[in-house]
Amino acid sequence: MQQLQEIQLEDSELNLKSVYEKAPQIFEVIFREIGNSIVGQKEMIRQILIAMLCEGHVLVESNPGLGKTLTISTISQIMSMRFSRIQCTPDLMPADITGTDIIEEDERGSKHFKFKQGPVFANIVLADEINRASPKTQSALLEAMQEKQVTVANTTYTLDKPFFILATQNPIEMEGTYALPEAQLDRFLMKIRLDYPDPDEEFEIVNRYAEAFRPSVRKCIEKQIFIELQQITRRIPISNKLKKYAIDIVNQTRKMPDMIEAGASPRASIALILCAKANAFIDGRGYVDKGDIDAMALPVLRHRVILSFDAARNNITSDKIIQKILEDRKTII
Amino acid sequence: MLVVPLLDKFKSYLTWSYRTLGFFQTAGKFVFLFLLMILFNIYELAYYIPGMEKLSTSQTCLGIYWFNLGLMASGALLLTLLISLVYRLFGKGNRFNLINLLETSFPDLRTRLSTAYDNSQNINIVTKKLLEDVHVQLSGIRIRSIVPKKQIFRSCLVFLLVSGLATFCIYEGFSFNISPGKLIDDFWDNLHNMNARAAYEDDEKVVPDSRYKIEAVIIKNGEQVEMKINPTLGLGFTSQIDADTEQKFNASSDSFNENFRYSQTYSENLPEEYEPLIKQYFEDLSSR
Numbered sequence: 001m002q003q004l005q006e007i008q009l010e011d012s013e014l015n016l017k018s019v020y021e022k023a024p025q026i027f028e029v030i031f032r033e034i035g036n037s038i039v040g041q042k043e044m045i046r047q048i049l050i051a052m053l054c055e056g057h058v059l060v061e062s063n064p065g066l067g068k069t070l071t072i073s074t075i076s077q078i079m080s081m082r083f084s085r086i087q088c089t090p091d092l093m094p095a096d097i098t099g100t101d102i103i104e105e106d107e108r109g110s111k112h113f114k115f116k117q118g119p120v121f122a123n124i125v126l127a128d129e130i131n132r133a134s135p136k137t138q139s140a141l142l143e144a145m146q147e148k149q150v151t152v153a154n155t156t157y158t159l160d161k162p163f164f165i166l167a168t169q170n171p172i173e174m175e176g177t178y179a180l181p182e183a184q185l186d187r188f189l190m191k192i193r194l195d196y197p198d199p200d201e202e203f204e205i206v207n208r209y210a211e212a213f214r215p216s217v218r219k220c221i222e223k224q225i226f227i228e229l230q231q232i233t234r235r236i237p238i239s240n241k242l243k244k245y246a247i248d249i250v251n252q253t254r255k256m257p258d259m260i261e262a263g264a265s266p267r268a269s270i271a272l273i274l275c276a277k278a279n280a281f282i283d284g285r286g287y288v289d290k291g292d293i294d295a296m297a298l299p300v301l302r303h304r305v306i307l308s309f310d311a312a313r314n315n316i317t318s319d320k321i322i323q324k325i326l327e328d329r330k331t332i333i
Numbered sequence: 334m335l336v337v338p339l340l341d342k343f344k345s346y347l348t349w350s351y352r353t354l355g356f357f358q359t360a361g362k363f364v365f366l367f368l369l370m371i372l373f374n375i376y377e378l379a380y381y382i383p384g385m386e387k388l389s390t391s392q393t394c395l396g397i398y399w400f401n402l403g404l405m406a407s408g409a410l411l412l413t414l415l416i417s418l419v420y421r422l423f424g425k426g427n428r429f430n431l432i433n434l435l436e437t438s439f440p441d442l443r444t445r446l447s448t449a450y451d452n453s454q455n456i457n458i459v460t461k462k463l464l465e466d467v468h469v470q471l472s473g474i475r476i477r478s479i480v481p482k483k484q485i486f487r488s489c490l491v492f493l494l495v496s497g498l499a500t501f502c503i504y505e506g507f508s509f510n511i512s513p514g515k516l517i518d519d520f521w522d523n524l525h526n527m528n529a530r531a532a533y534e535d536d537e538k539v540v541p542d543s544r545y546k547i548e549a550v551i552i553k554n555g556e557q558v559e560m561k562i563n564p565t566l567g568l569g570f571t572s573q574i575d576a577d578t579e580q581k582f583n584a585s586s587d588s589f590n591e592n593f594r595y596s597q598t599y600s601e602n603l604p605e606e607y608e609p610l611i612k613q614y615f616e617d618l619s620s621r
Contacts, residue, residue: 237455237463
C-alpha cells in the first residue's frame with residue numbers, strides 16, 4: 001500500500017474531488033426532483049441528462065403533449081439555469097434567435113447600437129418544432145450549437161456555460177416543414193424517441209395535473225457544480241478493448257450498403273464513447289463497461305445513418321439495423 | 334503505476350506454469366499422433382514418396398523397424414507443429430493473457446482491471462480511485478489460486494498414459510492388421526471397377542483391362558475380329574435349341590450317366606471358322 005501515496009493529483013483535479021465524491025447523491029437528488037414533477041419518461045430524462053453531461057444537444061421526436069417542455073424547464077429550475085423557448089415557424093428569422101443590434105438612446109440623448117440578446121442566450125434552450133423553421137434559421141441555431149458562440153454584425157458573443165439545446169420535431173405532420181439535412185442531424189449528440197405513457201402513468205399524470213395540485217420544484221444544485229460534473233464525465237476511463245468495440249459498431253454501419261446508404265461518421269464514435277462515459281458516471285461507476293455502450297448505441301446512432309431505398313421500402317428502420325449490429329457483436333467481448 | 338508492477342509480478346509467476354502446461358499439451362498431442370501412426374502402420378504412406386524405398390534399404394545404421402518408427406515420429410512431429418500453427422493462426426490457441434485470465438477468474442475485476450491497466454498513465458480524479466481500488470483487490474489475490482494446477486496435472490497424466498501405450502506398442506511390435514498401402518490399392522481397384530461398370534451401363538466401349546497387360550485382339554485375313562459378345566446375335570439361354578438336345582434335357586437326370594452331366598449352354602451362331610481361332614487364342618492366353 002506504500003505505492004498508493006505515489007499518485008499525486010494536480011490542483012485542477014483536486015478541485016473536482018468533492019464533486020466527484022458527492023456525484024451519486026447529486027444524481028439521486030436530480031432524478032428525485034424531476035420525478036416529483038414528471039411522471040414516467042425515465043429513459044428520456046436520463047438521456048437528456050447524459051447529453052447535458054457530455055455538453056451535447058438532443059433532438060426529440062415525439063407527438064405533442066408528452067411533457068418535453070415540462071421536463072426541460074424542470075431541469076433548468078433544479079439546476080438554477082436560464083431557460084428559454086423558441087417556437088419555430090417558417091417566418092422565424094435568424095436574428096429572432098441570436099438577437100440583434102438595436103438603437104438605444106442614453107441619458108445625454110446620444111444614440112448608439114446596443115446588442116439585444118436573443119433566446120439562444122440561455123443555458124437551456126427548447127427549440128420547439130425545429131423542422132418548421134426555414135433552413136436559414138435552422139443553420140443559425142445549429143451554428144450556435146456547434147460553436148457555442150454567436151456572431152452578429154462582426155461581433156462574436158460567447159454563450160454561457162452550460163449550453164444545451166433540446167430541439168423537437170413532430171414525426172407525423174411533415175407538410176410545410178423543412179427536414180433537417182443529414183449533416184446537421186449529425187451535430188445532435190442524440191435523437192430520443194418518446195412514446196406515450198402507459199395507462200398507470202397516465203392515471204398518475206391526470207391525478208397530478210387535472211386538479212389544483214402544482215408540483216413545486218426545488219433548486220438542488222448550482223450551475224457551477226453541473227459544469228464540474230461535465231468535466232468529470234470526460235475523465236471517466238474506458239479500456240482500449242471497449243473503445244475498439246464502440247468503433248467497430250460505428251464501422252459496421254458503413255459496411256451494409258444494401259441497407260444503409262451512408263454510415264455514421266467518426267463523430268458518432270466520439271459521441272458513443274462519451275455518452276457511455278456519462279451513463280457509467282450516472283450509475284456511479286468510475287469506468288465504462290460494455291452495457292454502457294450498448295445502452296447508448298440506439299440514441300447516438302439512429303439519426304446518423306441514412307437508410308437505403310430498399311431498406312425504407314421494406315419498413316426496415318435504423319433502430320432495427322443498429323439492434324442487429326449489437327446482436328451480432330454480443331459475444332465479441 | 335500501481336497496477337502495472339503488480340501485474341508484472343503475477344505474469345512472471347504464471348508464465349512458467351503456462352509454459353509447463355503448453356509443453357505437456359503439445360507433447361501429449363505429439364505422442365498421441367505417434368501412437369495412432371504405430372497402430373495403423375502409417376509408415377507405409379512414407380513409401381509413396383519417391384526415393385524413400387531406396388533410402389530405407391540403403392541405410393544401415395538402423396534396422397528397417399526402427400527406420401519406420403523414425404519416419405512415423407517425424408510425421409507426428411510435423412503434424413503437431415502444423416496443428417499448433419493452425420491454432421495460433423486462427424487464434425484458437427490458449428495464448429496466455431494475464432488480464433483476461435484475472436478478469437475471468439475474479440469477476441469483481443471484470444472490465445475494471447483492463448480499464449485500470451489501459452489508463453494507468455492517465456492520472457486524474459477518477460482513474461486515481463479506480464487504480465487504488467484495483468490495486469487493493471489485486472493485492473488480496475493469492476496468485477497460487479489461479480495457477481492451472483488441474484490442467485497441468487491432467488495434461489501430464491494424458492502424456493504419461495499415451496507415452497506408456499506407445500512404448501508398449503514399440504517394444505511388443507503391436508499394431509492393428511490394417512495396412513494403408515492395401516487400403517489405397519483396394520481403393521483404386523474399387524474406383525476402376527466402378528468406372529468400368531459405369532462405362533458398360535452407359536453402353537460405352539469397355540476399357541480393356543490393363544491390369545494383366547493383355548490386349549484381346551484377333552486378326553483374321555488382315556481384319557480385326559469382333560470379340561465382343563453381342564447378346565442379340567446368339568440364342569442365349571433360350572429354348573431355341575435343336576430337338577435332339579432338347580430331348581436330352583427332358584430326360585431324367587441320372588448321376589451315373591456321365592453323358593448328361595451338363596446343363597443349358599450358351600450357344601452362339603458364330604461362323605464355323607472362328608471356333609478354332611478363338612480356341613487357340615484362349616489356349617495361348619492360359620499358357621502364358
